[in-house]
Amino acid sequence: MSYESVQRWIDEMMPKIIENLELDIHKAQYELLESTGNFMSNIYCIRLKFENKTNRQKEELSMILKRPMLAFNQIARIDLQFRNEILFYQMYAQPDNYAKCFYVEERPPIDSIIALENVNGQGYYSCPYKYYPPVEYTLAAMRELGRFHGKGYVMKEMQREKFFDITTQIQEVRFTNTTENIYKFACNIKTLRVVEYLRSQDHDAIFCDKMEALFSNAYEEVMIKTIQPVEPLATLCHGDFTLDNILFKTKNDNGQHLSILIDFALIRYSTPVIDLSTYLLLCCSNEIRKEKFFDFIQAYYDSLKEYLLNTGVQDIEKYSYNALLSDFKRGALFGFVVMCVFTPIILGYLSPEVLIQEMLDFGPLEGTKKQRYVGGDKVSKILVDALLYLKDLGCLKHVL
Known part of the structure; x- marks a missing residue:
């Protein structure tokens, strides 16, 4: 998209945003500071300068x-x-x-807009580590996820009609029955490399056979089954809880990192394991996960419990540590399948641009087959070690 067309679009949108700010704005000026994006969204950083007629002060707003x-x-x-x-x-x-939301407008397919506060102004930035962050970042992520899930529980109990009005409006994106579902192909094809590697290392044949039977239909047998809401633990889940969708702030007075969640395009009504397993399998190294798993789960639970008690929820036994840990063990393979699909990307063996181009050139099925072994034995071993850790943790008992 050319600079001129981008600027025309911004010139069309900014008057609507300014009008929606509910400020007495005079002499507004705005400029495009930066244009970035990924394969989902174009991102434009805007600085708005104006005179606030209420207090006659010159102000700036970054969005x-x-x-x-x-x-x-x-x-x-x-x-x-x-x-x-x-x-x-x-x-x-x-x-x-x-982040504060200043304006939204839905105009599919490509002219919808979401205007948000730029929380860099509050000190929140992307994690400086592209993958496998230090422990303090994961602890901050777990604490914020506990609060996020807790908010869902509170609304489900205290504003039940509104909560389910929201959840019933959520659109399904990844888990559909369309014949060209790229995610279905990825789940079913990219997990099988683990079984092939296990067999090459002469691993137990019975275990390999069972894993092959499961992973050959991982989309249905793991992903679809795990996303189904199971009461009473079902809540609003982020749905894409990865390092890319968390911003961090340097330490607070207690010496802890703070975090804030962004990008809620894949929200869904499900149980906490889909968020917990996605992050802990995809974003943590095998070594850190083995060493700190229970610390991470405890940090999540403590934050969840504190949020529930602070908002007046008294009956918290149904959200107990043991109940949440059991839910994790029941559905941890969800995060493992996510790990199989995305680890080659986050480790730099497959760029998003190449992924997209091959999907467009060869189609979702053949494009996925072409990417099946990206990263070679190094990636396969990372995946195998994670699977065997889940086995030791008791997360495979229901499928063995």
């Missing part, structure tokens, strides 16, 4: 404008992802620990 990316829209249903995120900010987000 992020999100717009759908055209190239991958049909395969990834980016229009539906934007609808989910708009739903989140309109009906759920305020007034908790999220």
Whole structure:
């Protein structure tokens, strides 16, 4: 997209955003500071300067404008992802620990907009580590996830009608029965490399046979089964709880890192394991996960419990540590499948640009087959070690 077309779009959107700010603004000026993006969204950083007529002070406001990316829209249903995120900010987000939403407008397929506060101004930035962050970052992520899930429990108990009104409006993006579902192909094809590597290392044949039977239909047998909401632990889940979707702030007065969640396009009504297992399997190294797993789960639980008690929920036994740990063990393979799909990408063996181009050139099925062994034995061993740790943890008992 040319600079001129981007600027025309911004010039069309900014008057609407300014009008929606509910400030007495005079002499407004804005400028595009930076343009970035990924294969889902174009991201524009805007600085707005204006005179506040109420206090006659000159002020500045930094914001992020999100717009759908055209190239991958049909395969990834980016229009539906934007609808989910708009739903989140309109009906759920305020007034908790999220970026302020200044304006939304749904105009699919590529002209929808979400205008958000740039929380860099509050000191929140992306993790300086692209993968396998130090322990303190994961602890901060776990604490914030506990609060996020806790908010869902509180709303489900105290504003039940509103809560289920929101969850019933969420659009399904990844887990559909369409014949060209790229995620289905990825789950079923990219997990089988683990079985092949195990067999090459003369691992127990019975275990390999059972894993092959399961992973050959991982999409249905693992992913679809795990996302089903199981009461009473079902809550609003982020759905894409990865390092890319968490911003961090340097230590507070207690010496802890703080975090804030972003990008709510894949929210869903499910149980906590889909978020916990996604992060702990995909974003933590095998070594750190083995050493600190129970510390991470404890940090998550303590934050969840504190949130529930502070908001007046007294009956918290159904959200007990043991109940949440059992839920994790029941569904941890969800995060393992996510790990198989995305580890080659986060480790730099497969770029998002190449992934997209091959999907467009060869189609979802053949493109996925082409990427099956990306990263070679090094990646396969990482995946195998994670699977065997889950076995030792008791997460495979129901499938063995």
